[in-house]
Amino acid sequence: MCSSLWHLYLIRTASGMLYTGITTDVQRRLDQHQRGGGAKSLRGKGPLTLVFxxxxxxxxxxxxxxxxxxxxSRAQKEHFVALQEQALPHFGLEHSALAAGKSAPAR
Known part of the structure; x- marks a missing residue:
């Protein structure tokens, strides 16, 4: 069993599209996306901005x-991003008692 802490993240493309993904290392994954690796739906859509x-x-x-x-929906995702950490319970995504190491929301 792997004990890595997994993260949910959302990236906004230059055209305003929101991409949702998961990873154990958000910065590494964002860098991959920026270089054109990873999700095909993000290739050529930069600059990319981590919004959540x-x-x-x-x-x-x-x-x-x-x-x-x-x-x-897109409108709901925009609301989700606007709420940042408060979005989790609002959208039924409960936080368990996570160990230390909780990251701050992206702004």
Missing amino acids: QSPAGDRSRVLRWEYRVKQL
Whole structure:
């Protein structure tokens, strides 16, 4: 079993599209996306801006979170981003008692 802390993140493209993803290292993943690696839907869509990130705990939980966020309408995703950390309970994404190391929301 892997004990890595998984994160949910949202990236805004130059055209305003919001991309939702998961990773154990948000900065590494953002750098990959910026270089054109990773998700095909982000290639050539830069500059990319990290607009939300939150630790979710284990991979199982972050996959559930990702699914829930991807089901939201564009307007709901914009609201989610605007609320930052307060968005989690508002959208039914509970935080377990995460260990130390919780990251601050992206601004």
